[in-house]
Structure formats: structure tokens, C-alpha cells
Amino acid sequence: MADRNDNTDQPSPFAVRKISWQGLKTTLDLFRYLKPYRVTFFIGLVFLALSTGTSLAFPKLIGSIIEVIEGKSKYTINQITLFLFFILICQAIFSYFRIYLFTKVSELAMTNIRSDVFTKIITLPIAFLEQRRVGELTSRITSDVSQLQGLLSFTLAEVFRQIATLVIGISILFYTSWKLTLFMLATFPVLVIASVFFGRHMRRLSRKAQDELAAANVVVEETLQSVHVVKAFTNEPLEVNRYKTILKRVVDLSLYAATFRGGFVSFIIFALFGGIVGVIWYGAGLVQAGEFGLSDLFTFILYTTFIGASISGMGDLYAQINKTIGASERIFEILEETPELTLESAENAVASPISGQIVYKDVHFSYPSRKDLPVLKGISLQINAGEKIALVGYSGAGKSTIVQLLMRFYDYQSGEIRIDGKLLHTYGLSELRKNIAIVPQEVMLFGGTIYENIAYGKPAASRDEIYDAAKRAYALEFIDSFPEKFETIVGERGVKLSGGQRQRIAIARAILKNPKILILDEATSSLDAESEKLVQIALDELMKNRTTIVIAHRLATIRKVDMIYVIREGRIAESGSHQELTVLDNGLYANLIKLQFENAETN
Numbered sequence: 015m016a017d018r019n020d021n022t023d024q025p026s027p028f029a030v031r032k033i034s035w036q037g038l039k040t041t042l043d044l045f046r047y048l049k050p051y052r053v054t055f056f057i058g059l060v061f062l063a064l065s066t067g068t069s070l071a072f073p074k075l076i077g078s079i080i081e082v083i084e085g086k087s088k089y090t091i092n093q094i095t096l097f098l099f100f101i102l103i104c105q106a107i108f109s110y111f112r113i114y115l116f117t118k119v120s121e122l123a124m125t126n127i128r129s130d131v132f133t134k135i136i137t138l139p140i141a142f143l144e145q146r147r148v149g150e151l152t153s154r155i156t157s158d159v160s161q162l163q164g165l166l167s168f169t170l171a172e173v174f175r176q177i178a179t180l181v182i183g184i185s186i187l188f189y190t191s192w193k194l195t196l197f198m199l200a201t202f203p204v205l206v207i208a209s210v211f212f213g214r215h216m217r218r219l220s221r222k223a224q225d226e227l228a229a230a231n232v233v234v235e236e237t238l239q240s241v242h243v244v245k246a247f248t249n250e251p252l253e254v255n256r257y258k259t260i261l262k263r264v265v266d267l268s269l270y271a272a273t274f275r276g277g278f279v280s281f282i283i284f285a286l287f288g289g290i291v292g293v294i295w296y297g298a299g300l301v302q303a304g305e306f307g308l309s310d311l312f313t314f315i316l317y318t319t320f321i322g323a324s325i326s327g328m329g330d331l332y333a334q335i336n337k338t339i340g341a342s343e344r345i346f347e348i349l350e351e352t353p354e355l356t357l358e359s360a361e362n363a364v365a366s367p368i369s370g371q372i373v374y375k376d377v378h379f380s381y382p383s384r385k386d387l388p389v390l391k392g393i394s395l396q397i398n399a400g401e402k403i404a405l406v407g408y409s410g411a412g413k414s415t416i417v418q419l420l421m422r423f424y425d426y427q428s429g430e431i432r433i434d435g436k437l438l439h440t441y442g443l444s445e446l447r448k449n450i451a452i453v454p455q456e457v458m459l460f461g462g463t464i465y466e467n468i469a470y471g472k473p474a475a476s477r478d479e480i481y482d483a484a485k486r487a488y489a490l491e492f493i494d495s496f497p498e499k500f501e502t503i504v505g506e507r508g509v510k511l512s513g514g515q516r517q518r519i520a521i522a523r524a525i526l527k528n529p530k531i532l533i534l535d536e537a538t539s540s541l542d543a544e545s546e547k548l549v550q551i552a553l554d555e556l557m558k559n560r561t562t563i564v565i566a567h568r569l570a571t572i573r574k575v576d577m578i579y580v581i582r583e584g585r586i587a588e589s590g591s592h593q594e595l596t597v598l599d600n601g602l603y604a605n606l607i608k609l610q611f612e613n614a615e616t617n
């Protein structure tokens with residue numbers, strides 16, 4: 015939990031900024047995802063234009079009814095009302111198709127963006143992914159893409175409608191009476207300036223509140239993730255207080271923002287209606303002077319309301335577009351990264367035919383996130399095909415790092431790693447990794463059935479192969495003890511398997527993968543005697559005929575290996591067989607054995 019508040023160096027997703035051309039270009043670039051659906055999109059645009067047009071016809075038609083009342087029209091009230099209904103029906107139909115088509119296009123395009131972003135994330139090197147928080151990457155796929163979808167399904171239509179309302183509305187008004195239009199327009203600058211000024215300040219405040227809310231969510235997320243730790247330390251009150259403190263900041267900020275929003279809305283209502291009252295006052299004078307018909311005044315007032323509403327909504331649209339640009343940039347950032355492999359190459363990869371001889375020669379390495387800190391300082395070792403070696407040493411010595419380099423999770427800086435005499439990077443990534451299986455310390459089970467979890471080792475495996483793997487991993491006895499057997503759901507929402515059972519699932523996975531090279535990261539926590547025995551037999555079965563590197567914690571495994579390498583501070587301090595190393599005077603291994611395995615030996 016040490017890194018719970020380390021998000022300070024990440025730019026806030028709600029940071030306030032101006033719309034930049036570069037950002038706008040990025041957003042437009044993402045429009046290429048619309049390309050496959052351009053015909054549907056275009057038809058949607060036509061419906062958008064039609065529905066905007068019909069809604070703009072309303073004020074005119076209502077004006078026409080007044081004309082009938084004034085006796086200045088050649089139509090009857092019924093005729094015009096009928097026409098109004100006709101327009102209403104048209105508008106309903108147009109709006110329906112506009113919404114349906116835009117939603118269809120945006121859903122399809124967003125699905126493509128989401129799967130592209132996910133594909134990119136999953137094919138990026140571990141070094142890149144390690145530097146990001148999981149939550150941050152998830153939010154790119156969820157909220158950032160949703161924001162973009164909002165632009166397509168809603169904001170775009172609104173921008174179009176409001177601009178059309180402004181242009182067409184003001185043109186009709188000029189045509190009706192230029193004097194009154196100029197009078198009306200004179201009241202607008204006040205509205206515009208106020209809405210820009212207040213709008214900017216309010217956005218800043220609401221973004222701060224959103225930031226705080228996001229921080230509050232992080233507390234919930236992290237507390238739930240580490241709920242065992244929280245409860246073990248009886249720190250429930252501490253977590254609740256932490257949450258409450260942030261919530262209070264959210265409320266304070268929101269209330270402060272509300273005073274501005276309240277003031278702003280009041281002002282807008284006052285200014286908008288004040289403007290309308292002004293227009294009525296000036297227009298009524300014109301009607302009295304005979305310069306202007308009553309119906310025209312009616313039409314005029316309705317259009318003015320439309321236009322006023324459009325202008326006051328502009329600030330909101332600006333904010334939406336701004337947010338969308340931010341979201342697009344974050345999506346692009348991921349899409350532009352260079353992946354370590356392509357999905358196609360991974361799909362078509364077959365394990366390169368190797369025998370499994372491994373050579374490390376003077377390998378130096380430091381992690382990309384801590385370049386100045388050498389972790390491996392000249393590792394040299396040789397493992398012949400089918401041999402078993404153990405890496406032992408204190409925590410943090412570099413044992414896991416040695417095997418991570420073999421999987422090419424990271425690239426070493428100098429020295430050489432060869433498999434069957436060929437340099438590691440001459441193998442394709444997937445072809446290499448298909449040759450290696452890892453049984454990790456902490457076995458991760460995916461939500462799903464036991465069957466699916468074993469099949470993870472070889473998704474194309476037949477039922478027989480999976481049963482056989484489970485049998486050879488000594489997992490059948492516990493799988494059969496569940497009523498649903500292989501169909502038992504495990505993972506977050508399913509049955510909780512014990513440490514030993516999880517390990518046997520991992521062993522079954524590895525058996526199914528059938529690799530030439532096996533990496534065994536033994537669990538430090540000991541299992542009960544019965545589980546331990548079963549796991550050990552299963553491991554022995556798995557290690558047969560495979561080059562095996564064990565990160566060893568158990569005496570039972572260490573005794574059986576051909577060679578032990580003792581790692582200290584990134585170097586090989588001692589190497590030899592168990593017998594050779596235990597007799598070394600003041601030897602590191604002898605000490606380790608004494609410390610770690612004293613109990614095991616006496617058992």
C-alpha cells in the first residue's frame with residue numbers, strides 16, 4: 015500500500031486547459047474509426063439536419079397561427095395546426111433515426127477503439143505497463159472511450175444544432191426586422207462574456223471536485239483490494255476516517271462551486287429574460303407604430319429564446335469538447351506506443367525447436383525504472399539440456415530477475431544469454447515464450463471453471479489432454495471431491511482453493527504446455543505435510559526431461575538439482591552441489607540452509 019498516493023506525477027485527467035489545434039487534430043484523427051461506417055454516419059447527419067430544420071420551423075408556424083388570428087392569413091387555424099402536427103411527426107421520425115444511426119455508428123466505432131486499445135495494452139512490454147497504474151490503464155478503455163462516444167452520439171449533434179440555430183435563427187430574424195434584431199443582439203455580448211467568465215471558473219472548481227472524488231474512489235478501491243490487511247491490523251476506523259476526510263473536501267469544494275453556479279444560473283435567467291423583456295418592450299413599440307405585425311413579434315420572441323438557449327449552452331459544449339480532446343489524447347498516447355509483439359505473430363507462433371541448453375555470460379542488468387541501480391552484476395552460468403539447477407539467496411538478491419530475463423520480460427544491458435547456442439533475441443518473442451513454462455509462487459486463477467484454468471496452459475487442448483494433465487499434476491483427487499468437478503467455478507467469485515491446490519493447477523497448466531524449459535518459483539510459505547508431498551511428486555513429474563531453473567526455498571527440491579547457484583547482490587557467490595556447498599566453511603549457502611531449513615531438517 016506504499017504507493018497509494020503516488021499519482022502526483024500523473025497529469026490529472028481533469029486538468030483545466032484550452033482547446034489546442036494539436037488536440038483537436040488528435041480527436042479528428044480518431045474519426046478514422048468512423049470510416050467503415052461512413053455511409054451510416056452520413057445518413058445520420060442528413061437526419062440531424064432535417065430534425066434541426068423542423069425544430070426551427072416551429073416559431074415560424076406559431077407566428078402563422080397568430081397571423082390567422084389577426085386575419086392576415088390565407089390559411090385556417092385547422093390547416094396550420096394540421097401542418098404543425100405533420101412537422102411534429104416528421105421531427106419525431108427524423109430524431110428517431112438520427113439517434114439510432116449515431117448510436118449505432120458510435121457503438122461500433124467505440125468497440126473497435128476499445129479492442130484496439132486493449133490489444134495495444136496487452137502487447138506492450140512489461141516495462142511500460144509497470145510504470146502505469148492498473149486503474150489508469152483501465153480508465154482509458156472505459157471512461158476515456160465513453161467520453162469520445164459522448165462526442166459522437168450527443169455533443170456533435172448539439173454543436174450542429176446550436177450553430178444551425180444561431181445562423182438560421184439570426185438570418186430569419188434579420189429578415190423579419192433588422193432593427194429589432196440589432197437591438198436583441200446588443201444584449202447578447204453581456205450574456206456571452208458572463209457565460210465565458212463564470213463558465214471557466216466553475217469548470218475549474220468542478221474539475222477539482224472530480225479530482226477529489228477520484229481520490230476518494232482510490233481509497234475505496236485500495237481498501238477493498240487489501241481488505242485482509244486492513245482487518246488484520248484492525249484499521250477499519252483509519253480507513254473510514256481517510257475516506258471521510260476526502261469526502262469532506264469533495265463536499266466543501268462542491269458547495270463552493272454551487273455558490274458560483276447558483277449565481278451564474280440566476281444571472282443567466284435574469285439576463286436572458288431581461289433581454290426578452292427588452293425585445294418585447296422595443297418590439298411592442300414597433301407593433302404600435304405599425305412597423306411590425308403581432309405575429310412577427312411572436313415569432314421573433316420565440317426565435318430569440320431559441321438563440322439565447324443556444325448561446326448559454328455553448329459553454330457546456332466547449333467543456334465537453336475540451337474533455338473529449340483530453341480523452342482522445344490519452345487514448346492516442348496508448349495507441350502510438352510500440353508493442354513488443356503483434357497479435358498475429360502471437361497467434362501463429364509455434365515453439366522454436368530447441369533442446370533447452372541455456373548459457374548466461376557476464377549478464378548485467380538494471381530495471382528500466384531504476385536505471386542507476388544495477389541488479390545483476392555479471393551473471394555467468396550454464397545449464398545443459400535437461401539439467402536442473404537451483405537459484406538460492408536472500409530476498410532481493412536478483413533470483414527472479416535472472417529468470418525474467420530468460421522470458422525476455424526485460425532486455426539485459428550487456429553480456430549474453432543464449433539458448434541452444436543462439437542469442438536470446440534471435441528467437442521470436444512468442445516462439446521463445448512458448449518453450450518456457452513458469453510455476454509461480456502465487457498462482458493466479460482466472461474467474462472461470464477449473465477446466466478453463468488448466469486449459470490456460472494450452473487453449474487448444476482436448477478434453478483428454480486436460481484430464482491427463484490434471485492427473486499427472488495430482489490434482490484429480492481434489493477436483494473430484496467438488497460436486498461440480500472440473501466445472502467448479504474458481505477465482506474471485508468461486509470456490510477458494512488452498513495454496514497446494516492452486517499450485518497443482520499451475521503444475522497441470524505447465525504439463526499441458528509441455529515446454530522444454532521450466533521455471534519453478536517455489537512458494538516460501540510452507541504447505542501442510544500431505545499437500546507438500548503431493549505437490550512435490552507432481553513437480554518431480556513435471557521436471558522430468560526438462561531444463562529446470564528452480565528459485566528454491568524447499569530442501570526437498572534443492573537436494574535433487576544438479577547444481578546450486580547462490581546469488582548475492584546480483585552476483586554468483588557460490589556454486590556447486592548441495593553436499594559441496596554445505597561443507598564450505600563460513601559459506602553463504604551453509605548459512606542459508608542453517609537459517610531457512612533448520613526446521614525442515616528436523617521434521
Ligand SMILES: Nc1ncnc2c1ncn2[C@@H]1O[C@H](COP(=O)(O)OP(=O)(O)OP(=O)(O)O)[C@@H](O)[C@H]1O
Pocket residue numbers: 144381383384389407408409410411412413414415416
Ligand atoms: N520491476 C522492478 N522494477 C525495479 N526494480 C525491481 C523490479 N523487480 C525487482 N526489482 C529490484 O531488483 C532487485 C532484485 O529483485 P529480485 O526480485 O530479482 O530478487 P529475488 O532474489 O528474486 O528476491 P525474492 O526472493 O524476495 O523474490 C531488488 O532490489 C528489487 O527491489
